[in-house]
Amino acid sequence: MKILYRVVTLLSCLILFSASLLAGGFENINIGLKATAMGSAYRALADDWTAAYYNPAAYALINDNQLGGNAAFGHYRQTLVPNFRRTSNTDSFESGFFNDREMYNAHKILSNPSGGIVLRLPVWGETVFGFSIYQPFDYNTNWTLFRPLAAYNTANAIPNDQYSTDLDVVSFQISAGREFKEEKLYLGLGLQLLRADLVWSELKFRDNPMPAPFDDRPYDMIPEWTHSEGHGWGFGIKGGLLWTPTDRINLGISGNIPFDITISGDSSMLNFYLPKVGNDGGFSIGTIEHLFASGSRINGLADFETKLKLPPSFGIGLSFDITSKLTMAIDAQYMLWSQFDGFQFSYSNFAGLSGLVDTSILVQAITDSTNDTTNVSDWVYESTSHPVVWENSGRVMLGARYNPSNLLSLFAGGYADQSPARKATQFTPNFVDTGDKYNYSGGFIFHINEWDIGLATSYTSYPDLQINRIDSDGDGIDDAIPGLYQADYYETVLSFIYRF
Amino acid sequence: MFGKMIKFIALSLISISMIVLLSCEDRGTNVPAISSLDGGGPWPTADHIHSPELRWLLSNNIEQLPTWVYIPQVAAPPPLGVSRPVPLLILLAPQGANKFYFAQHGLQELLKEMIADGTIQPMVVACPSNDPTFGGFMYAGGYNFSHPVKVIDSITPPSGNNDAIFSKQLVKWINSLGFTLQGQQKTGIGGFGMGAYGAFRAALLSDAVYGSISVTDGPLDFDGDPGLGFGNGLIDLFDDALIEQGLLNDSTYVQNFDSSSAWPISNMFIGAAFAFSPEDTVLFEHNSSFLPPPVWKMDSTYGFDSLSPTHITGFNAPSGFRFDYLLPFDASGAVYSPIWDNYWLTENLKSLIDSSTNKLSGVNLWFATTTESKLNYYQQTQSWINTLKNPPYVYNVTEKKYLGVPGSPASGDQYVYDLLREMLIFHSNSFGN
Numbered sequence: 001m002k003i004l005y006r007v008v009t010l011l012s013c014l015i016l017f018s019a020s021l022l023a024g025g026f027e028n029i030n031i032g033l034k035a036t037a038m039g040s041a042y043r044a045l046a047d048d049w050t051a052a053y054y055n056p057a058a059y060a061l062i063n064d065n066q067l068g069g070n071a072a073f074g075h076y077r078q079t080l081v082p083n084f085r086r087t088s089n090t091d092s093f094e095s096g097f098f099n100d101r102e103m104y105n106a107h108k109i110l111s112n113p114s115g116g117i118v119l120r121l122p123v124w125g126e127t128v129f130g131f132s133i134y135q136p137f138d139y140n141t142n143w144t145l146f147r148p149l150a151a152y153n154t155a156n157a158i159p160n161d162q163y164s165t166d167l168d169v170v171s172f173q174i175s176a177g178r179e180f181k182e183e184k185l186y187l188g189l190g191l192q193l194l195r196a197d198l199v200w201s202e203l204k205f206r207d208n209p210m211p212a213p214f215d216d217r218p219y220d221m222i223p224e225w226t227h228s229e230g231h232g233w234g235f236g237i238k239g240g241l242l243w244t245p246t247d248r249i250n251l252g253i254s255g256n257i258p259f260d261i262t263i264s265g266d267s268s269m270l271n272f273y274l275p276k277v278g279n280d281g282g283f284s285i286g287t288i289e290h291l292f293a294s295g296s297r298i299n300g301l302a303d304f305e306t307k308l309k310l311p312p313s314f315g316i317g318l319s320f321d322i323t324s325k326l327t328m329a330i331d332a333q334y335m336l337w338s339q340f341d342g343f344q345f346s347y348s349n350f351a352g353l354s355g356l357v358d359t360s361i362l363v364q365a366i367t368d369s370t371n372d373t374t375n376v377s378d379w380v381y382e383s384t385s386h387p388v389v390w391e392n393s394g395r396v397m398l399g400a401r402y403n404p405s406n407l408l409s410l411f412a413g414g415y416a417d418q419s420p421a422r423k424a425t426q427f428t429p430n431f432v433d434t435g436d437k438y439n440y441s442g443g444f445i446f447h448i449n450e451w452d453i454g455l456a457t458s459y460t461s462y463p464d465l466q467i468n469r470i471d472s473d474g475d476g477i478d479d480a481i482p483g484l485y486q487a488d489y490y491e492t493v494l495s496f497i498y499r500f
Numbered sequence: 501m502f503g504k505m506i507k508f509i510a511l512s513l514i515s516i517s518m519i520v521l522l523s524c525e526d527r528g529t530n531v532p533a534i535s536s537l538d539g540g541g542p543w544p545t546a547d548h549i550h551s552p553e554l555r556w557l558l559s560n561n562i563e564q565l566p567t568w569v570y571i572p573q574v575a576a577p578p579p580l581g582v583s584r585p586v587p588l589l590i591l592l593a594p595q596g597a598n599k600f601y602f603a604q605h606g607l608q609e610l611l612k613e614m615i616a617d618g619t620i621q622p623m624v625v626a627c628p629s630n631d632p633t634f635g636g637f638m639y640a641g642g643y644n645f646s647h648p649v650k651v652i653d654s655i656t657p658p659s660g661n662n663d664a665i666f667s668k669q670l671v672k673w674i675n676s677l678g679f680t681l682q683g684q685q686k687t688g689i690g691g692f693g694m695g696a697y698g699a700f701r702a703a704l705l706s707d708a709v710y711g712s713i714s715v716t717d718g719p720l721d722f723d724g725d726p727g728l729g730f731g732n733g734l735i736d737l738f739d740d741a742l743i744e745q746g747l748l749n750d751s752t753y754v755q756n757f758d759s760s761s762a763w764p765i766s767n768m769f770i771g772a773a774f775a776f777s778p779e780d781t782v783l784f785e786h787n788s789s790f791l792p793p794p795v796w797k798m799d800s801t802y803g804f805d806s807l808s809p810t811h812i813t814g815f816n817a818p819s820g821f822r823f824d825y826l827l828p829f830d831a832s833g834a835v836y837s838p839i840w841d842n843y844w845l846t847e848n849l850k851s852l853i854d855s856s857t858n859k860l861s862g863v864n865l866w867f868a869t870t871t872e873s874k875l876n877y878y879q880q881t882q883s884w885i886n887t888l889k890n891p892p893y894v895y896n897v898t899e900k901k902y903l904g905v906p907g908s909p910a911s912g913d914q915y916v917y918d919l920l921r922e923m924l925i926f927h928s929n930s931f932g933n
Contacts, residue, residue, distance in 0.1 A: 088904055091902045093918050154537075217915050217917045217918055395800050436788060
């Protein structure tokens with residue numbers, strides 16, 4: 001009991017520590033039915049193929065061979081009331097955002113399948129091996145928040161996926177777990193082949209490089225919509241330890257080190273929506289002045305590359321059999337989100353620009369109202385991605401399992417999660433993480449002969465977050481997209497496990 | 501046991517179904533529908549010959565006033581519209597701007613959107629060009645015999661008879677096209693910068709033609725009111741004109757004052773001189789080989805003779821020929837009273853309202869004014885507003901004060917788009933039902 005007391009004390013400290021932090025990230029917290037239903041407090045009692053994710057050492061406790069699969073269905077339900085305007089000390093000027101209006105992310109039920117097989121083999125004595133496929137990181141949202149003000153060429157509509165993120169990191173993992181001290185100590189290791197797929201759209205507002213009157217309102221900011229699709233491969237390592245000091249107590253410790261993944265693609269699009277000045281300003285085709293008064297859309301295609309720096313994590317969990325039917329578990333995890341620095345895109349192999357832009361225009365120089373000079377091509381191809389500074393964050397999870405009979409298991413749990421994105425200046429609709437998140441979960445499994453079939457559902461509550469206008473460089477353009485952010489997340493998991 | 505399990509399954513499925521139904525309802529994205537746009541459109545070549553009003557205008561051989569006009573859908577003839585007359589708004593551009601000035605700041609798109617969504621009522625909007633010579637003539641100038649103090653002046657000032665055009669002829673011509681409602685309440689005028697002065701001047705010289713006036717900062721009080729903190733108006737500004745040419749404290753400036761378009765403040769003074777001062781630069785009828793004989797000058801003490809005819813198109817002047825013009829300042833740059841008092845201040849709005857028959861009575865007034873305005877227009881505007889708000893007038897003035905965003909101060913045309921939206925709403929309300 002002494003060890004139990006110490007572990008509980010440690011976890012309690014982590015809980016208190018966590019409460020002082022803010023919330024998030026794009027980690028897929030719930031892998032598998034039991035873990036989902038128990039609020040992911042699963043490190044110390046993972047007893048199915050999902051131990052590959054929570055603690056590979058727990059494989060050693062799996063007595064049967066297993067084949068399992070999950071189908072998770074998630075739904076991000078987010079709301080944003082934008083307040084993105086150009087502001088002076090006393091006035092604000094409309095930007096084209098749907099300000100003061102409740103906007104919703106595009107409705108989508110996300111499916112997230114995963115599965116694995118576990119085999120106990122007579123290797124190194126007896127070792128439990130497993131192969132699993134699951135998504136340790138996943139995020140998906142899509143917003144339409146902007147329409148150019150009257151005066152732009154309305155014939156050139158900006159696509160609906162203005163702020164869109166579809167990030168999937170799939171792990172193909174080989175795991176092994178083995179007993180190292182009889183009924184006391186178990187160790188496990190997982191080797192991950194990671195596949196990352198990214199679809200990213202973003203709307204930025206570029207300073208009009210032309211002098212007055214070309215950059216008079218509302219042409220002062222030129223919308224640039226970028227859309228990138230690509231993928232990359234990488235590796236990761238998972239390791240775990242499971243210690244059973246008594247028959248009723250399990251202590252699990254595990255960690256994950258994913259290595260950087262370079263994501264690249266050859267279909268990055270850069271679209272510029274140029275001002276439409278009446279009568280095309282009276283300028284001749286082929287001049288810069290005409291280009292920036294024509295209301296045309298110029299499109300660029302390029303290869304892109306960005307580095308996905310996934311965060312390492314480590315955690316500790318404790319499970320305790322209160323009775324023969326009831327088990328409680330508590331976990332804590334710390335994730336080094338400071339490793340992640342956003343998506344900084346670098347472009348290459350530009351395929352040229354469509355529309356009214358040709359090589360003769362690209363090499364011409366523009367002098368703006370402050371006498372800064374730049375070439376058209378430099379302006380077009382300027383990298384506009386900005387790094388983010390996320391901070392490490394923690395999570396505390398609590399779960400319970402109750403077996404009323406041999407036919408049925410019931411689960412309940414929840415967690416408190418913290419956000420790495422604590423700087424309001426970095427807040428964009430591409431990642432909506434509004435603060436301390438609280439999750440409430442439950443589920444059940446029927447045990448029918450060799451089959452376990454169940455269902456779990458979870459609800460994650462996000463706090464409302466008001467992002468105020470921040471203009472750190474004093475250019476009159478908000479650094480983030482201010483407004484009132486609200487979010488919830490729902491997930492339902494269907495699961496089966498076949499034992500053989 | 502089996503029965504309990506069935507109940508449990510049923511309850512679970514019902515609960516989950518409710519969660520799914522309630523939480524996963526498709527709310528859409530709430531993106532507002534794109535409003536239909538007014539089907540009207542611009543008439544960009546609504547250029548009209550005003551003769552003889554523009555016969556004497558420098559650099560305008562065909563006596564034409566270029567004008568851009570927006571005609572809303574309902575005012576157009578069938579099948580596009582229903583030929584329903586609508587109110588008329590005239591917008592006067594600032595110094596140096598042409599008839600596309602407002603169109604280039606989004607006017608057409610604003611009208612299409614705001615008329616369609618009911619923000620404003622349909623209206624015809626006419627945007628005459630400011631004169632390209634010297635950036636404009638303050639929208640001023642009349643036949644000499646209409647202005648007693650100029651009776652001994654030359655036949656007509658070189659700015660043309662703008663007073664007749666903007667106070668009467670332009671509205672009369674547009675009304676004759678059949679798109680517009682007639683009457684003071686249904687006719688408005690607005691202006692930016694120099695156009696602000698033009699709008700008030702036109703309203704004051706007309707006989708109840710305009711029922712609403714909207715302006716931004718402009719040269720609205722030539723001598724300001726230093727006692728009230730409103731500066732000395734154009735008097736202060738003349739130093740800026742000399743500074744921009746590098747002629748401050750240079751007594752030779754009378755001969756070296758450059759009339760080229762490179763110096764916008766100087767140009768404004770020269771344009772105003774042609775509209776207000778007595779001078780000898782007229783008497784040249786277009787398409788005529790007739791050159792002016794030596795003309796008697798009323799006052800040649802400080803006759804500027806630096807205006808090269810090369811700055812004036814359509815005029816083949818003999819070699820060495822130079823026009824004269826009279827600025828109301830002496831060789832030291834101080835006010836020269838004979839010109840200033842007798843010719844310029846008489847054209848100041850404070851003087852015009854005193855001599856006006858209608859005195860803007862019953863006219864709705866709207867100002868957009870900013871401390872960031874260039875050419876001390878803010879102080880002049882405030883002085884003029886002060887005049888209008890105090891006895892003997894005590895008018896109700898709507899005043900919008902605004903500032904530009906960091907890095908983009910409201911010193912010029914940066915916020916025309918935003919102000920246009922508000923001006924249109926103001927006039928739409930003023931037009932009534």
